[in-house]
Amino acid sequence: MATRKIEVSAKIPTVTKHITQESINQFEACGILDRQNIHNSPELAKQRLGTTFPIASGRMSVVYATEALRKFFGPQVFNHTGTVNLKFLRPVKSGDTVTVTGEVSARQPAEKGKGTMVTVSLLCQNQNGDQTAVGVGTAVVP
Amino acid sequence: MTRPRSNQATTPAAKPKLKIFNYDTAKIGEELGSYEYLLTQEMVNTFRAAVSDPEAAFPTLGVKHDATSLAMVYEDNVGGVNAGNEVEFFNAPIAGKKIRVTGRIHDKYLRRDKPYLVIEATATDEDGRLLEKLRTYQMKKPDEVGKKWQPAK
Numbered sequence: 001m002a003t004r005k006i007e008v009s010a011k012i013p014t015v016t017k018h019i020t021q022e023s024i025n026q027f028e029a030c031g032i033l034d035r036q037n038i039h040n041s042p043e044l045a046k047q048r049l050g051t052t053f054p055i056a057s058g059r060m061s062v063v064y065a066t067e068a069l070r071k072f073f074g075p076q077v078f079n080h081t082g083t084v085n086l087k088f089l090r091p092v093k094s095g096d097t098v099t100v101t102g103e104v105s106a107r108q109p110a111e112k113g114k115g116t117m118v119t120v121s122l123l124c125q126n127q128n129g130d131q132t133a134v135g136v137g138t139a140v141v142p
Numbered sequence: 143m144t145r146p147r148s149n150q151a152t153t154p155a156a157k158p159k160l161k162i163f164n165y166d167t168a169k170i171g172e173e174l175g176s177y178e179y180l181l182t183q184e185m186v187n188t189f190r191a192a193v194s195d196p197e198a199a200f201p202t203l204g205v206k207h208d209a210t211s212l213a214m215v216y217e218d219n220v221g222g223v224n225a226g227n228e229v230e231f232f233n234a235p236i237a238g239k240k241i242r243v244t245g246r247i248h249d250k251y252l253r254r255d256k257p258y259l260v261i262e263a264t265a266t267d268e269d270g271r272l273l274e275k276l277r278t279y280q281m282k283k284p285d286e287v288g289k290k291w292q293p294a295k
Contacts, residue, residue, distance in 0.1 A: 030204025
């Protein structure tokens with residue numbers, strides 16, 4: 001996977017996830033601090049955001065994008081050279097379905113002449129087609 | 143509101159009293175909490191289940207290293223909304239290894255009259271392998287965006 005030539009406009013695998021409050025709570029349970037926050041506490045979401053619902057951590061979308069990029073580049077490449085940079089545009093909440101898509105937007109020689117830096121434009125959308133996050137991912141392929 | 147989960151966090155022996163977070167006095171470059179914890183297989187499994195990806199390699203993303211560093215120093219009564227994340231991956235963490243995290247305030251700025259705080263964390267394991275660098279862009283007026291998100295009655 002890593003040694004093949006990756007063309008600009010190549011599409012990365014699509015990753016789709018259905019979000020539930022259970023999955024949000026489970027994600028929050030990964031921390032080493034037991035914290036109530038706007039993701040797992042409706043009361044705090046109401047107090048701090050003024051919403052009647054908790055929102056999913058944006059980091060969940062980062063993880064979904066990471067999965068799509070890992071599948072595209074391969075874990076040997078992505079887990080050692082990968083980056084993800086996402087800007088969050090809309091909240092994701094329980095009941096939503098998030099789909100991550102991406103397309104190679106650039107290739108350029110990596111620093112120190114070690115391979116090729118491949119840049120992927122990333123888009124996260126909900127079930128209504130609304131953009132929830134945009135950004136880029138990169139990896140250095142040999 | 144914040145306490146270590148049992149058998150997971152290995153925080154500094156004497157837990158300092160938390161300071162109340164004040165955006166105006168927070169300093170760029172300020173060091174946040176440094177800590178170690180043991181990455182257990184259970185944590186890996188929980189993370190993979192949460193994101194429905196049995197091959198997810200960075201359960202550290204679920205630990206939220208940077209936010210944890212902030213929470214170990216400050217009581218943040220305002221909170222924030224995550225406006226963006228930047229993460230660099232170097233090596234996948236290994237279950238059974240201790241992970242050491244250092245955090246700092248990378249930047250703060252105003253954009254469209256809204257205060258942003260950029261916190262950064264770097265993680266290495268007990269063998270000195272660099273695992274990941276993570277930055278979070280927190281918008282510190284969460285109610286400003288929340289009111290846009292709440293459907294009209």
